[in-house]
Amino acid sequence: MDFTADVTAQMKAFGITLTEEQAVAFTTYYERLVETNQYMNLTAITEPHEVAVKHMVDSLSCYDKVVFVPESKVLDLGTGAGFPGIPLAIYDSRLHITLFDSLRKRLRFLEDVAVELGLSNVTTLHGRAEDMAHRIEHRDMYDIVTSRAVARLNVLAEWALPYVRKGGYLIALKGAAYEEEIKEAERALSILGGTVAEVRPVTLPTLADKRAVIYIKKTGMTPKKYPRKPKEIKERPLR
Numbered sequence: 001m002d003f004t005a006d007v008t009a010q011m012k013a014f015g016i017t018l019t020e021e022q023a024v025a026f027t028t029y030y031e032r033l034v035e036t037n038q039y040m041n042l043t044a045i046t047e048p049h050e051v052a053v054k055h056m057v058d059s060l061s062c063y064d065k066v067v068f069v070p071e072s073k074v075l076d077l078g079t080g081a082g083f084p085g086i087p088l089a090i091y092d093s094r095l096h097i098t099l100f101d102s103l104r105k106r107l108r109f110l111e112d113v114a115v116e117l118g119l120s121n122v123t124t125l126h127g128r129a130e131d132m133a134h135r136i137e138h139r140d141m142y143d144i145v146t147s148r149a150v151a152r153l154n155v156l157a158e159w160a161l162p163y164v165r166k167g168g169y170l171i172a173l174k175g176a177a178y179e180e181e182i183k184e185a186e187r188a189l190s191i192l193g194g195t196v197a198e199v200r201p202v203t204l205p206t207l208a209d210k211r212a213v214i215y216i217k218k219t220g221m222t223p224k225k226y227p228r229k230p231k232e233i234k235e236r237p238l239r
């Protein structure tokens, strides 16, 4: 089966209906990802079916139309090769997605992809999460921060919650150890103004591994001193 048909089928199996145009956009993204991956480290997963399921469907597993309302400002923290940010931008053109990473060359790749796919709802932001959160133009400015495979939840919360406006969400896409990570992050969340609103276990088509999407609502303001300096977070993560 070609990529377009497979991504359409796997999304369908997950309960997501793609338009033909969206399926073609996912295919072009897949092609650029694999081509560019030959000389730039973007992903360990390149087999088409695996990319369709583990990158594309997995990225959209965090989509919820009650949370991702039209015109939401979304920051994808540690976007890497664009997950989940690019799939979200393809799927819902009414979202304003900022792809955020500390590696400039990955963002350049994503800028080219966004232009080729005509994703006018995508911008990029280069910097470290711990630094940009103290800038007035980014602090408390996003309705949603998404993040997959970037840091353990207690550390991710310190990096990400400062960007979320009160009432907005940090949405973490997590693997098998998610329950343990939530426990470990309890104190961090209470200090940083986050409350676990929902933990949604995810089963991807054709896969049996354990994963979940964690929706953390920002219910209080994050104290100004957070995030602390990278060295401090590393040496003394909130526990």
Ligand SMILES: C[S@@+](CC[C@H](N)C(=O)[O-])C[C@H]1O[C@@H](n2cnc3c(N)ncnc32)[C@H](O)[C@@H]1O
Pocket (backbone or CB within 6 Å): 077, 078, 079, 080, 081, 082, 083, 084, 100, 101, 102, 103, 106, 127, 128, 129, 130, 147, 148, 149, 150
């Ligand atoms: C393992 S990759 C995951 C990429 C993507 N989210 C995914 O799920 O495929 C982690 C990404 O986070 C970025 N990153 C790590 N620490 C960061 C920080 N402090 N600030 C911003 N980006 C960071 C890395 O450059 C890398 O691209």
